[in-house]
Each structure stands twice: as structure tokens, then as C-alpha cells.
Amino acid sequence: MFSTPLYLAQDIITPEILQQVKDLNYIDDIKQYNGACTESQTVLEDIPELRAIVEKHLNFFVHGELSVDMQHRLRHTCSWATRHLNGDSAHNHSHAHSVYSGVIYIQCNDNSGRLSFHNDTNHPTYISPVFMPKLNEMTVLNSSEWTIQPKNGLIALFPSTCVHSVESNKSHEHRYSVAFNYWLDGSYGDFTNLLTL
Numbered sequence: 001m002f003s004t005p006l007y008l009a010q011d012i013i014t015p016e017i018l019q020q021v022k023d024l025n026y027i028d029d030i031k032q033y034n035g036a037c038t039e040s041q042t043v044l045e046d047i048p049e050l051r052a053i054v055e056k057h058l059n060f061f062v063h064g065e066l067s068v069d070m071q072h073r074l075r076h077t078c079s080w081a082t083r084h085l086n087g088d089s090a091h092n093h094s095h096a097h098s099v100y101s102g103v104i105y106i107q108c109n110d111n112s113g114r115l116s117f118h119n120d121t122n123h124p125t126y127i128s129p130v131f132m133p134k135l136n137e138m139t140v141l142n143s144s145e146w147t148i149q150p151k152n153g154l155i156a157l158f159p160s161t162c163v164h165s166v167e168s169n170k171s172h173e174h175r176y177s178v179a180f181n182y183w184l185d186g187s188y189g190d191f192t193n194l195l196t197l
């Protein structure tokens with residue numbers, strides 16, 4: 001009941017996409033993340049081949065899996081690449097001013113940091129969040145955290161409110177990923193509660 005959807009799929013990152021992501025201009029993102037973030041906040045517009053991959057999956061997730069009517073259209077609002085060196089990580093965060101978000105892995109290995117999703121601690125699931133009984137087994141019913149081992153080309157899509165984090169990069173290879181935010185345009189409701197975006 002009342003689940004939080006997480007979409008995971010594997011796609012192909014061509015050597016050309018990898019090179020274009022590496023060639024972007026990176027700056028230290030001291031505001032939120034450890035690691036470096038691109039100056040460009042329109043990376044998917046800068047790399048149309050990557051945008052096509054992301055939007056193929058995002059449209060399937062939102063209109064196919066989630067059954068959101070096609071009168072609502074997904075609109076790219078911003079996208080950025082992240083470069084994590086050895087020791088870099090990303091703390092728990094969600095994406096503001098966005099409806100659906102995601103990340104696609106451009107270059108990573110088994111030691112460059114796993115991606116975790118966390119239940120909002122105020123959101124009760126199998127028990128009131130003030131109780132934490134000893135659990136003999138972690139299952140789909142009782143877990144409050146899900147951890148994914150990224151591979152090159154893995155794409156993860158989720159509601160922007162979903163809290164997530166990235167472990168520190170324990171390898172000496174640079175880890176590259178591209179994250180993105182999308183809005184959902186269209187008309188919501190009718191008469192006195194009509195909202196058109």
C-alpha cells in the first residue's frame with residue numbers, strides 16, 4: 001500500500017557520451033554536495049543523445065508505469081553532472097522545485113559508492129516511526145532504506161521528494177553521473193481548483 005515508486009533500468013553509455021560528460025566544466029559544489037558539479041545546469045540539453053535515453057525511460061516510468069495521462073507533459077527543468085573523486089560522497093537530500101528526478105551513471109565501478117534511498121522518518125510504514133523493534137530479516141515490508149549498486153548505464157528515476165544519498169567513492173577512478181529534474185505540465189483539477197502549468 002502507498003508505495004514510493006523507484007524505477008531502475010540499464011542502458012548503454014557510448015564512448016562519445018562519456019567523453020562529452022568528462023569534457024564539461026566542473027566546479028566545487030560547496031552548497032550541497034561533496035565532489036564537483038558542472039557549471040552547466042542544462043547538461044541534458046548540452047548532450048542530446050543522453051537526453052534521449054533519459055526521456056525514453058522517464059516517459060515510460062511516468063506515463064506507462066505510473067499511468068499519468070499524456071495531457072501532462074514532462075518538462076526538463078535542470079540537469080547537472082557530478083564528478084566524485086576518492087572520498088567524495090553525497091549526503092541525504094531530496095530535489096526541490098521538481099516533480100520527478102533521477103540519475104544516470106556515466107562512469108562508475110563496484111567501489112565508487114552505492115546509491116541509497118531512505119524513508120522519510122516521519123512517514124509511518126509497517127509500524128509507528130517512534131518504534132524500532134529488533135528485526136530478524138530485512139524485507140520489502142519492514143525496510144526503511146534501499147541500497148543500489150550502480151553500474152555504467154544504470155538509470156534510477158523517482159519522485160523528487162524521495163530522500164537519497166551516495167556513499168563515498170572508495171576507488172581511485174573518477175565517478176561520473178548525471179542527475180536531472182523534471183516538471184509535469186498540464187491542467188490539474190477544474191473549476192475553482194484549476195491549476196494550469
Ligand SMILES: [Fe+2]
Binds near residue numbers: 094095179
Ligand atoms: Fe540527488
